[in-house]
Amino acid sequence: MQTPHAPITPEDYCGTTYAAKLLGLSVGTIQTLVEKNELQAWKTQGGHRRISMPSIRDYQKKHNMLMSPMDGREHRLRVLLVEDDPVTRDMIRDFCTRSEMPVDCTAMTSGLEALIDLASIHPDVLIADLNMPGIDGFELLKTLKHSSQFQRMTCLVISALSPEEIAAKGGLPEGTLFMAKPVNMQWFNGFFTALIAGRRLEQPTTTV
Numbered sequence: 001m002q003t004p005h006a007p008i009t010p011e012d013y014c015g016t017t018y019a020a021k022l023l024g025l026s027v028g029t030i031q032t033l034v035e036k037n038e039l040q041a042w043k044t045q046g047g048h049r050r051i052s053m054p055s056i057r058d059y060q061k062k063h064n065m066l067m068s069p070m071d072g073r074e075h076r077l078r079v080l081l082v083e084d085d086p087v088t089r090d091m092i093r094d095f096c097t098r099s100e101m102p103v104d105c106t107a108m109t110s111g112l113e114a115l116i117d118l119a120s121i122h123p124d125v126l127i128a129d130l131n132m133p134g135i136d137g138f139e140l141l142k143t144l145k146h147s148s149q150f151q152r153m154t155c156l157v158i159s160a161l162s163p164e165e166i167a168a169k170g171g172l173p174e175g176t177l178f179m180a181k182p183v184n185m186q187w188f189n190g191f192f193t194a195l196i197a198g199r200r201l202e203q204p205t206t207t208v
Helices: 016-023 027-035 053-062 086-098 111-121 137-144 148-152 163-168 185-202
Strands: 041-043 049-052 077-082 103-108 125-129 154-159 177-180
Touching (some): 016 027, 016 049, 016 053, 077 185, 086 103
Parallel strands (some): 077 103, 125 154
16 A cells, blocks of 8 residues: 655545545445555554545546536535434435436544545535444544634534533524424425525526
8 A cells, every 4th residue: 555645734635435426436445446556545643544536536537537526516515424424314315316306425434534524525515413333423523613614615414402401512503594403305405405596596606
């Protein structure tokens, strides 16, 4: 496994999950490509793998692949879903995949994964569970609160915790939306519809 120079910015690398999404491959295949030195990667002191974004682009060019399955995504709503429960995660991700709305959803199972790839994904919307092993939703939101990117994201928390339980753990950052579990997919449909409509209103109109 090659060890490139440390990246200047987080946009220069991503985690294994997001690399798999970009290339349309499985996580296992990405790991194999790293071991074969077809993708440049290294590990942090904590043992978390980082994959070079330039090496991903080089791989795409070498194999005549589209630059990513999300080409043209500047016109689409980028959603980062952080949920360790597979049923809820698959339900929301499948809804985004099947929807005719311009929505791209990247699903992750932990707050740590999200923090690794946040700069590469540039999500418009963050949907996060609160109770997760390791870095939970509370810590994720607390960390992002100090990031300029947080100010531009729409943050939605989905949780089975009561408002009192959430308050006892320090509450949520101002402006964070909340939906109680179990998730209501009809509500999600309206949620995305409103966000997309709002983005279109914000886009400058061109005159001929």
